[in-house]
Structures are given as structure tokens and as C-alpha cells.
Amino acid sequence: MDIQDERRRLLDAEGEPNPTGLMSEQEAYMSKVRNGRLYLATFVSVLGPMSFGFVLGYSSPAIPELSNSADPRLRLDAVQASWFGSVVTVGAALGGLLGGWMVEKVGRKLSLMFCSLPFVFGFAIIVAAQNVWMLYVGRVLTGVASGVTSLVVPLYISEMAHERVRGLLGSCVQLMVVLGIMLVYLAGLFVDWRWLAICSSIPPTLLILCMCFMPETPRFLLSQGKRREAEEALRFLRGPDAPVEWECARIEDACDEQGSRFQVSDLMDPGVYKPLLIGVMLMIFQQMTGVNAIMFYAENIFQQAHFKESDLASVIVGLIQVVFTAVAALIMDKAGRKVLLIISGVAMALSTTAFGVYFYIMSRLHSSSSLSVLMLDVQNGAGEEAHSDLAWLALASTAVFIAGFALGWGPIPWLIMSEVFPVKVRGFASAVCVLTNWSMAFVVTKTFQDMMNLLTSAGTFWLFASVCTVNIVFTMIFVPETKGKTLEQIEATFRGTSGP
Template identity: 85%
Template sequence: MEIHNERRRLLDSEGDGLPTGLMSGQVAYLSKVKNTKLYLATFASVLGPMSFGFVLGYSSPAIPELMRTSDSRLQLDAVQASWFGSIVTLGAAAGGLLGGWMVEKIGRKLSLMFCSLPYVLGFTIIIAAQNVWMLHIGRVLTGLASGVTSLVVPLYISEMAHEKVRGALGSCVQLMVVLGIMGVYLAGLFLDWRWLAICSSIPPTLLMVCMCFMPETPRFLLSQGKRREAEEALRFLRGPDAPVAWECARIEEACEEQGSRFQMSDLKDPGVFKPLMIGIMLMIFQQMTGINAIMFYAENIFEQAHFKESDLASVIVGLIQVVFTGVAALIMDKAGRKVLLIISGVAMALSTTAFGVYFYLMSKLHSATTPGEEPHTDLTWLALASMAFFISGFALGWGPIPWLIMSEVFPVKVRGFASAVCVLTNWTMAFLITKIFQEMMNVLTSAGTFWLFASMCALNIIFTIVFIPETKGKTLEQIEATFRGTSGP
């Protein structure tokens, strides 16, 4: 009782130079915060998503080379190439489950450090590969690490960052993923697949080293009853002038309101059930845009589109993705999550429709062409423009925001479990889409496949308008309170 009263005094009084009341106290507190070390901790953690980007992008330059290699032990046929591209998502789905357990048992920081091990081991196995099975095992291990990363890093950043910069820093997760993808596309122009794997093992090695010097998140420490360590972590992240006891008291009160550890019966609570459903649907819709299928097979798509410099086209696509994800990070805390999701959905719906039109027109040109004669490729610009517009739209909203919202909406006690369910959903959908993408192109035709993606983009616009809450400018505790139907601490 005495501790509770002291906490209320910190929240309500003018102690530590903060004015009376939560909102005015919040503004005054943030005015004393210095973000330098918060940015440093964010940079260290997003080396994980950069590693994840290298894994995602690796298959695009590696598959054509491995299919053409003169070494029969390593040569991929069409089926093996499909598995090489998609099996990483199975590893990532398992990594999502493993990550959900790890963040609760050993914390966010140690989970992030340990996930660098399967990255390095996986790429080492690929480098030393003597047969196709070794290539696949390496991809599964790097996928496992990617799944852990995709869960842990958004949680780590959202629990460290304050509400003023949480959107921008959370968007850096996707920014570093696309930087990794572009980096591996660019390196693929100059390096063979083995040297590419060597380069891909550098970011996870740096991740392990840099995270040694970063703190655990204050919210996890408080959930473990480690108040002194939580205050030290906050002091590191907020600077020496910020009265961190005030923020610590605010977080601690929210943790106490939630009660004990997560139990399955908690799923009946609207404060758990509603954000979990939103998180799951966000992940399903993100994959149903077709993004991972398009990124995994970027070079193949451009070859089918008769774009002669398909590897260069992939680099251009990667560059566009980096630029627009950077734009999203800059405007996230001003424009808000919901508006960007709607703009993103509209852009993707239009671009995938246009891509479908391109493939439809090209099929007509092929059928009208004399056998052995090359069809006119005057419409090649449409393929590149459609891809660029799609990537721009995805990078603005549906790329970074589902991961950001996942890290914002769950109460602390269910964050590990709920995030694991969302990551498992995302990567299971990614596997299904990437594995059957080529079959979809054969059965539905290329045009029909992209029109299916367009219809999914239209559905995600409706879902966003009806169900997604705006979270910009709110503390994690206030967001949780919104779903519980109470006022936040």
C-alpha cells in the first residue's frame, strides 16, 4: 500500500519538476528527455532486421546462379529452387514461436543476442554447402533467426521508445529490412552466391557485439519486479535530466492493473482478444498483397516481363523500397498509422491491377506473334512502373505498420504469446504464398494472379477503415486502456 501511494504521488504531484495531471506531466517529462542513447540502442537492435533483409533478398540473385551452376551436386531444378526461396518462411514461422517463448523467459535483449547465432550458422552452412540439402538447411536456420528477429525487435523498440518517437523508430525495423534486401540485390551484381553468403553473415555478427552494451527494456524489467534495474535502463535511454521515477511509476501501475502472468482464459478479455484479432488480420492481409512472392521472385518476374536487365531492375526496386520506407518513418508520428495504411492499400490495389493488365496485354501480343518471332516489348515500361508503384505503396504503410501496431497494442503480460501468434500467422501465410506463387501464375495466368492480389489490397483498405485504431501519440499503457474501455494510467 505504501509503494502504491508513493507511485500515485509521483504521478499526480509536481515532484521532480512535473506539473499536476498526467497529460501536462507527460509533456513536461518529454521536454526533459534526451534521445541520443535511445537512437543508439535502436540502431544496435535493427541490425537484426538488416540481417533478416539479407535472408529475404538472398534467394533472388542466388537462385538463377544455382540453377545455372556446373556443379551437379548444387544445381537446383525448378522444384528445388521453389523450396530454396520458400523454405526460409517455414523456419521463420518456427522462429516466431521460439521468439514468443524466449522474450518471456530470458527477456528482449538476450533473445535478440541469441538470434544472431542461427543467422551466422545458417550462412556458414550455405557457404560450405556440398549438396542441395545443405543449402536448404542453411536457409531454414537463417529463416529461424528471421522469425525470432521479426518478433523481438519491434517489441524491444516499442518498449524502449516513448510515444513521441515510437512510430519513427518502429518504422526503422522495416527500413533496415529493405536496406538489407537492396544490399543483397546490389552485392549480387558483383559477387557469386558463396561470397554473398559471407557478406550476409556480417550484420548478425555486429548485432551480437553491439547488443552487449545495450539495456534490457524497462517494461520487461518491471514485469519481473526489478524496479532498480528498470530505472537504470530508463536513465540510460532518457538521459540524465529526465525524472525517470515518474515514467517508471506510470509503467508499474499499468503492469499491476493487468494482474499476474498470462493464462489462456485471458483470451476472453476484450483487452486481449480484440488486439490479437487485429494483429492476426494485419499479418494475413500484409501477405495477401503478394509482397513476399514478388520480392522472392523479383528477377524471375522481370524475366517473364521481358525486362532484359532483370537483376538491375531488382536493385532499382530495392532502392525505391528503401526511399519510401524512409519517408514512412519520417512522417509516421505526424500522419498516423491509419491514414498511411489506407494510402498504401490504394496504391497497391492500383499497381497490381496495372501489372495484371500488362501481363494480359503481353499474352495477347504473344498469341498474335508468329512462332519464333520476338513479340514487341513496347509495354515493358508498364511492368517496371507497376512494380515501382507497388513497392512504394507497400513501403509507405503495409510494410512497416503491421509490425509497429503488433508491438503497440498487446498488454505486457500477453505480449510474448500474442506476438508469437502474429509472427506465426505472417510467416505461414508467406510460405503458402511464395510456395504456390508459380502454380498460381500457371493456373490463374500471370494476369489473374496479380488481379487476385489487387482484390486482396481492396479488402485490406476496408478492414483498415473499419477496425484499425489510431495509436500515434499514445503511450503503450493508453493504447491498452483503449481496448479495455478504461482511461489509461
């Protein structure tokens, strides 16, 4: 296909793009696309988020074991256990900054391969730990890897995928995170914390090996002036029958229009600062729902709610996450991002309100402070039996919250982050979003105990409910719908111009 002739065909008499011609050409191109290798490359890349999920979930089964360790050098008190759970977010914030630099310097593919190494080394240090500080170092390393992964993988997938499946494949990032969390919860029922760390090092090892055979993203290659390599990558991802020169030229035009280098003055461009502000606010709101605090201390929350089988309850929560994140992935490209965010926010607001009501009633029934003790004080927290008529409320509230989060506020902020930024600022802007997300995660998880003591259990969950309500309003007013649009069309929307 002669690209110049095709462009001339798509221009009308006034020299303006012909939307009907463009659509028919796009439809003809998409009819020849085959997605098999695209799915394969996505599956390999999301081994990173699965590793990330193992890191997030690891603290829930490991903390109770380490808190009762027979070895005094490894025994965690309440403060140390809190740091063991939350220090990973410090590493992840640093990893977000590192990832923003890496994706621009060495590309998406190599960044993904390099970030697997701290996963493996971090878990190896945990396995070999002889004191608490070695546990901290291992958690920080796996946190750094998690931060890089949470930035690189959404970018890698969004820059590989076409608009028809970008929502589905982009949602697989969060799906694999929650699958990793569920698997580590499940494994924690059968193996101790050292063997759990060994199991957790398997996905990143497979990622390093398999990623060698996957391509770099076409958009990054074109931004580096490597058109031939970009066409080869597109041919791998779209199949042998697709005329990839057409898509390559479309992406190349967008790269040429933006320029190749990011400058601070670009932050004055509405095509940059508008999506950046939206991305940052989405990350703040995601963490302020309290989801990471709930997931980090899942077993302890159930113990405080007086469920005897708290570890099994955590596995059930993980399974709910996996199921509803899978549902979100399947309907993402049909329902749209905005609708799912609103439904998700409503479900979380209602469930956290109900959870607060549960704890408030329990505190009145027992007339004691036992419900606002430290979350990690397992022996004290499980001392009383809950009223049997109210026990279902805590479990149901948690299930609805997790299901609601998985439908929208879990996968969609990361998906939108990977869609809305222009190529030249994608590394910088994504790093800002990831840093914001993990900084907020650290603040929420580290202060969760203090909030429970200061505001009581009921007040803490009502605070989360208030944030979820604000999320809904923010989504309705400011978040754009990106369903069915190419990355170039999304960028053009923020610039106030017509998309390519």
C-alpha cells in the first residue's frame, strides 16, 4: 500500500480529513489483524504484575507467622510488622521514579526485564533472612521492582494493543495483580513464609526468560527513529496479513507532530497538564479508598472482626477480586471506563459505610475498646466472639467492597494512565502518577493503625466511604471516556484538535 496515495484519498476537496474514508480504511485494516501474538506478548508481560501481586499479598500470611516466630531475631512486634507490611510502598515509590527514567532510556521491553531482577533478589534475601533488617531489605527490593512494573507494564500493553482490545488487555494488569494476591494467600495456607518467598520468585524468573522473545513497542521504536524495527514489531503483533505500514505511518505522524524531547515548558500545554492532573487525582483517590490497607492486613481485619478462619476468609476475598477483575476486563471495551468507575465508587461507598456500621454496633455491644486496638495485635484482637447475627455484615461488606474495587477503581486508573499521555511525556507523567500512587499507599497503610485508634474502626471506614463518594463526583465531572479511541485520538482530544 502506498501511504501517500492513501492519505490523498482520505482528504476531501477542502483538504480536510474525510471521517468516512478514514473509518472505512481503519475497518479494512482491522479486518486483517490477527491478535494471537499480541495476546502472547501481553501474557508474558503480565507475569510482572503477578509478581507484584505476590509482593502485595505476601505480608498477610507472613506477618502472623513472623509475629510468633520461634527465632527471636526474626520475631516482629507490632511496629516492626507494620513496617514489614508498608515499607514495600517506599521501594515502589522509588521504583516509579526509576521506571520513568528507564522507559525513556532503554525502552519498555528492557525495563520490564531489568525490573524482574529485584523481585528475584528481594525474595532471595527474605528466604536467607537472619534478622529483621534483612526482611526489610528484601521487602524494599521487591517494592522497587513493583514500582517499576506498575509503570512499565501498562505502557507496554497500551502501546502494543490496538483500540479494539486495549481495554481488555490493559485490565489484565490488575487481573494478574489480584491473581497473584490470591495465589499467595492460598499458598500461605500450606507453606511457611520462607517457602512462600521461594514460590513468589517463580513468576519474575519466567518473565526474564520469556521476554527475550517479545518485541519492543512500535511507538517507542518510532520515537527513536527506528521505523524498520517498528514495522517488524507491528508485523509480529498484528499478524502477517495486516498492512502495518498504514498504522506505522499514523503513529509516526503523531510522534512527528509532538516532537521528540520532553521539556518543562511542555507542562503548559493542555494536552499534557490536563491528562497529568487527571492521572494524579485518580491515583490519589484509588489509594484513599483504603484498599491497600485492607489487603495488607486482610487476615488481621477478619481476626478483629472475630472470624476464626481469618486466613481462609482472606483467600475468599482474593478469589472475589480475581472474578470481578476478570469481569471488568471482559466488559471494559463495551461498557466503557467512566461507567465502571461510577459503579465501582457507589459499591465501595455503600460497603465501607456498612462496615463502619458493623464496627460501631460491635463497639456498643461490647462496651470496650477492643475493636480499636492495633490491627496487628492478633492475640488481643481475636479475644471476643462476635455476635452471630452481625458476623455476616463484616464479611458481606468486605466482599462488596472488593468486588466494587475490582470492577473499576482497581484496573481503570492504571489503564487510563497508560492511555492519556503523549508519547514524549509518557515516561515522566507515568512516573509522577506511580510516585503519587505509592506515596499515598505508604501513607494509608502506615497510618491505618493510628486511624483505627484515633477515629475508631467505625470512623476509619466512614472516612473511606466519604472518599469513595468524592471519587464518584470527580469521575462524573473530569474523567474522559477513552473507550474505542486510538492513543493518538485521545491525545488530540486533550489538545482540542481532531484525532488522526
